[in-house]
Amino acid sequence: MAKTRTALLPVFFAVGLIAWNVASQPVPPSSPAVPATPVTPAPDSSAPAAPAYPANDPPPLWAFAMDPPETAHFQKSADDDVPKSVPNSTVQLSRKQAFNLFDAPDWHPDSHPPAPDIVMHGRRPRPAACAFCHFAHGMGIPEGATLAGLSENYILEQINAYRSGARGTVRPDMIAFRGMVGVAKALTDEEAKAAASYYASLKGRPWIKVVETKTVPKTIVKAYTLVRDPAGGTEPIGNRIIEMPLDENLFDLRDDGSGFIAYVPVGSIKRGRALVTTGGKGKTIPCAACHGSDLRGMGDVPAIAGRGPSNLTRQLYNIQYGARNGTQVDLMKPVVAKLTPEDRVAIVAYVSSLKP
Ligand code: HEC
Numbered sequence: 001m002a003k004t005r006t007a008l009l010p011v012f013f014a015v016g017l018i019a020w021n022v023a024s025q026p027v028p029p030s031s032p033a034v035p036a037t038p039v040t041p042a043p044d045s046s047a048p049a050a051p052a053y054p055a056n057d058p059p060p061l062w063a064f065a066m067d068p069p070e071t072a073h074f075q076k077s078a079d080d081d082v083p084k085s086v087p088n089s090t091v092q093l094s095r096k097q098a099f100n101l102f103d104a105p106d107w108h109p110d111s112h113p114p115a116p117d118i119v120m121h122g123r124r125p126r127p128a129a130c131a132f133c134h135f136a137h138g139m140g141i142p143e144g145a146t147l148a149g150l151s152e153n154y155i156l157e158q159i160n161a162y163r164s165g166a167r168g169t170v171r172p173d174m175i176a177f178r179g180m181v182g183v184a185k186a187l188t189d190e191e192a193k194a195a196a197s198y199y200a201s202l203k204g205r206p207w208i209k210v211v212e213t214k215t216v217p218k219t220i221v222k223a224y225t226l227v228r229d230p231a232g233g234t235e236p237i238g239n240r241i242i243e244m245p246l247d248e249n250l251f252d253l254r255d256d257g258s259g260f261i262a263y264v265p266v267g268s269i270k271r272g273r274a275l276v277t278t279g280g281k282g283k284t285i286p287c288a289a290c291h292g293s294d295l296r297g298m299g300d301v302p303a304i305a306g307r308g309p310s311n312l313t314r315q316l317y318n319i320q321y322g323a324r325n326g327t328q329v330d331l332m333k334p335v336v337a338k339l340t341p342e343d344r345v346a347i348v349a350y351v352s353s354l355k356p
């Protein structure tokens with residue numbers, strides 16, 4: 001590993017660990033669903049500076065969710081030692097045990113093949129266990145990504161792209177993103193291969209329920225995830241996708257048996273289907289040409305069907321505005337060049353509603 005890379009690691013992990021260690025913070029009652037934080041470059045500039053985007057298409061903050069600026073760090077519930085259980089599982093874990101970055105909770109051991117040590121336990125002091133953020137079944141969480149259904153080569157390429165900085169983000173201040181870069185840099189090539197080969201062996205499974213609606217629950221961001229505002233209420237969905245845990249309490253225990261619901265605007269799935277299948281009269285290029293007829297991947301071109309809408313949105317946006325680059329990514333540039341925020345929401349609504 002190059003010297004320059006290693007030198008940055010302590011900074012990464014200092015930031016990461018502070019974030020993970022913070023005890024529970026009260027949620028400010030009036031927190032906006034999506035904080036209006038200006039996009040600022042990371043203070044340690046370990047990630048490349050955010051590239052420019054036009055004023056009429058700012059980063060969709062519901063997809064790049066970060067905890068409110070009042071606290072500006074990961075807010076998790078308080079740890080405790082009380083044994084808890086989740087549906088369809090005989091495992092008992094306390095919150096403290098479930099929230100261990102180096103011993104990922106395995107509530108449903110029968111739901112996945114035996115996973116390599118690096119996936120379930122990581123290696124102290126870094127990298128953390130893949131399964132903590134991506135689950136052992138690889139379906140993942142909104143701040144992260146679905147890994148099931150991707151090819152081994154693609155996964156390894158992405159790890160290299162995080163290492164080199166070719167895969168960046170328009171929100172380099174997003175600690176979740178920096179966490180993944182830190183993991184990529186700390187992995188040995190052998191560990192990366194073991195993890196990539198494991199996740200590539202998994203098939204996608206239904207995990208996100210996509211529902212068209214006019215109104216959505218008011219949300220706040222907690223632990224980088226949109227959750228119901230404790231003050232209650234609803235609001236118009238607007239041009240947004242609101243991806244939330246189906247059950248916040250189970251999500252809080254990192255239950256890998258309870259998935260997500262994604263609210264999308266009325267009519268968006270049909271509009272998205274038209275863009276995805278026909279290209280919308282030159283607006284974009286039909287996705288099946290490269291992502292396979294069922295959009296579940298072709299060769300090393302990744303699966304996109306049924307994957308998390310927040311992450312799909314972040315990736316389309318990052319590619320459109322030059323934060324994610326590379327020879328393979330160049331194939332995607334003409335696909336996204338002309339997309340409006342409404343096109344992106346429609347495309348993602350449709351794609352994430354498909355069978356993974
Ligand atoms: C601390 C949480 C965390 C851990 C641990 C973690 N990841 Fe990630 N991972 C993320 C986040 C967050 C993203 C999304 C980053 C982005 O927006 O590009 C991600 C994205 C990825 C992607 C990109 C998928 C895509 O959409 O193209 C791959 C591949 C990946 N992770 C592999 C791994 C592997 C392999 C491990 C274990 C060795 C691992 N990750 C451990 C948080 C984590």
Ligand code: HEC
Binds near residue numbers: 287312316328331
């Ligand atoms: C000309 C080929 C081509 C077409 C057409 C194409 N893609 Fe892609 N797409 C790719 C390649 C190649 C990658 C992987 C880039 C990389 O290796 O980083 C990709 C990556 C992506 C990603 C990032 C996935 C991830 O795991 O992070 C998304 C999202 C995506 N494409 C969506 C679409 C959608 C939606 C369409 C249709 C509207 C589409 N693509 C059409 C070639 C294509």
